[in-house]
Amino acid sequence: MHRIIIHFKCVALSLVSAFAFPSGGHCQNSQIPEVAALNLQLEIHQEKVKQPLLDLQAKYDGALEKLGKDAQRRGDLDAVLEIERERDQFRKRDALEKKANDSALARMQEIYQTEARLLSVKIAAGQLKVLNWYADELESVVEDFTKKGEIDKAVEIRKLVDLQRERIAKADAGEKVPDQGKTDSPQGTGGREILVLGSRGKYETAGMLPIKVDRAGRLFTLSSQGNATSVRSNEDLVTPFRVLARAKTDSTEIRLYFGNKGAVIFNRAEGNRKSHFADPETGKWQEFQSGAMGQLTVDQMYDLEIRVSENVIRVFIDGELLGEVSGDFRSVSGRIGIGPALGSTVTVEYLKGIQELVQ
Numbered sequence: 001m002h003r004i005i006i007h008f009k010c011v012a013l014s015l016v017s018a019f020a021f022p023s024g025g026h027c028q029n030s031q032i033p034e035v036a037a038l039n040l041q042l043e044i045h046q047e048k049v050k051q052p053l054l055d056l057q058a059k060y061d062g063a064l065e066k067l068g069k070d071a072q073r074r075g076d077l078d079a080v081l082e083i084e085r086e087r088d089q090f091r092k093r094d095a096l097e098k099k100a101n102d103s104a105l106a107r108m109q110e111i112y113q114t115e116a117r118l119l120s121v122k123i124a125a126g127q128l129k130v131l132n133w134y135a136d137e138l139e140s141v142v143e144d145f146t147k148k149g150e151i152d153k154a155v156e157i158r159k160l161v162d163l164q165r166e167r168i169a170k171a172d173a174g175e176k177v178p179d180q181g182k183t184d185s186p187q188g189t190g191g192r193e194i195l196v197l198g199s200r201g202k203y204e205t206a207g208m209l210p211i212k213v214d215r216a217g218r219l220f221t222l223s224s225q226g227n228a229t230s231v232r233s234n235e236d237l238v239t240p241f242r243v244l245a246r247a248k249t250d251s252t253e254i255r256l257y258f259g260n261k262g263a264v265i266f267n268r269a270e271g272n273r274k275s276h277f278a279d280p281e282t283g284k285w286q287e288f289q290s291g292a293m294g295q296l297t298v299d300q301m302y303d304l305e306i307r308v309s310e311n312v313i314r315v316f317i318d319g320e321l322l323g324e325v326s327g328d329f330r331s332v333s334g335r336i337g338i339g340p341a342l343g344s345t346v347t348v349e350y351l352k353g354i355q356e357l358v359q
Contacts, residue, residue, distance in 0.1 A: 032153065033321075034141050036307075040319045042134045043244070044303055047350075049126035053119045057199050058218045060112045061090065067104055079105070128172055135164045196233045196336065197245075197351040203231045211339060222338070223345045230257050230339030233353060238333040240356045243306040245338050246349040248299055254346050257337035258306055264315050266304060267296040269342045277315070277325055280308075280332045288315070288323025301349065308332055 064087040071079035079102040086105060100106040138161045145154035195201040197220050205211050207229030214221040222231060243258050252269035262280030275294030276285050294317065296302055305316040314324040336353045340346040 032141075032157075034144070035138070035157065037319055038134065038137050038141070040303075040305060040316060042130065044319065045130045045133070046127065047246070049123055049130055053116070053123060054199050054218055056112070056115055056119060057090075060108070061087065061199075062217065063108060064090070064105075067108065070104075071102070076102075078102070128168060131164065131168055135161050135168065138164075192355050194233055194235060194237065194336075194353040194355065195350070196353070197231060197338070197348050201351070202234050203351075204234050206230050206232045206335075206337060207339070218349060220348045221345060222340050222348060224340055225343075227341040228255075228339070230255070230337035231348075231351070232257065232335045232337030234335070236333050236335055237353045237355050239329055239331070240307075240309045241336075242308070242354045242356065243336045243351075244354065245304045245351045246301055247304060247338060247351075248301045248347050249296060249340070250299060250345045250347075252344040253341040254296065254304070254344070255339050255341050256304060256306055257335070257339070258308065259332045259334040262308075262313075262332065262334070264294075264306060265341070266294050266302075266317070267344075268294065269344075275315075275322060277313075277323070279325075279327075280313075280329065280334070286325070288325065294322050 064083055068080055068083040068087070071083060082100055082102050083105055086100065086109075100109055138157055142154045142158050142161065145151070145157070196203045199218065205213070207224065207226050209224055209226030209229050211222055211224040211226070211229040211231065213231060214223075220231075237258070241258075243256055245256060247254055249267055252267060254266045255263055256266070257263045259280030261278060261283035263278040265276045268275055274287050277288055278285050294315075296317075303316075303318050307314045307316070308329055310330045311328065312324055312326050313329060315322045336351070338346065338348055338351050
């Protein structure tokens with residue numbers, strides 16, 4: 001039975017990757033501002049559509065933890081071991097070979113299976129709706145470029161729109177859609193996702209002082225007495241790549257880290273309070289050329305993003321460009337991270353990196 005459960009999880013979470021554009025499911029020509037803004041909106045919408053399943057996974061994991069403690073208090077060793085195996089396999093996206101012997105666990109598996117099946121259907125419909133919206137918006141971009149006489153750009157984006165429409169139609173008809181990671185982009189670009197904080201994320205801590213990480217459901221709370229402590233990925237990214245986080249602060253700063261020495265301060269608490277950027281090679285702090293403030297409302301979730309390309313680094317808040325820095329960033333590499341500073345407590349829904357590959 002449990003193998004079917006995992007199947008529903010994977011179907012729901014992979015629908016977009018099956019027939020959307022790679023690198024987060026969008027068109028690769030992200031140097032065009034209009035398209036770049038749509039790409040970020042698409043990713044935000046996709047995350048929202050998938051969120052109910054992520055919530056269910058977190059709920060199931062928490063229920064397993066409670067069930068294990070109950071079995072431990074009863075002194076039921078067999079149940080404790082079986083629940084531990086189930087929880088470990090669940091976190092690895094694997095499955096038990098058979099229905100659980102423990103009646104309480106078997107019942108919990110059955111409930112999860114039923115709810116996951118219903119959610120998979122809703123998520124599939126939601127993703128199709130989002131992708132149709134995205135294709136419609138791209139069509140508007142094609143029309144705008146045509147009116148401006150920028151025909152080459154219009155033609156290039158139209159090719160991607162047509163391919164997207166074709167794959168959406170096939171998916172909607174229940175046909176299997178081939179992986180398009182190697183065929184969507186005329187530039188031959190693809191990408192892979194590295195999840196740091198999230199339901200299946202992997203991370204390590206960094207900094208001179210310790211950082212405390214508490215988890216409640218799908219949220220991670222980070223606190224520390226240091227100003228350069230963080231939770232970071234356990235592998236490096238190299239140019240070009242993106243850093244994406246959804247987070248909030250209870251008071252002052254949120255800091256996003258990238259490369260060996262790069263960082264961006266959101267909601268800066270010192271000096272002129274303008275957002276600051278640390279060069280990823282030298283670590284030298286500077287203001288954005290735009291003089292952007294980057295102030296955040298306390299206890300409000302924001303979608304934060306850093307995009308690193310060969311000649312420019314751009315920073316976004318909720319899809320809006322905060323600022324950019326031009327330079328030679330071809331050799332930027334290192335781990336990504338997020339952390340508090342100046343006494344803040346930062347709550348994170350997810351932190352991930354997308355390694356964009358150029359063939």
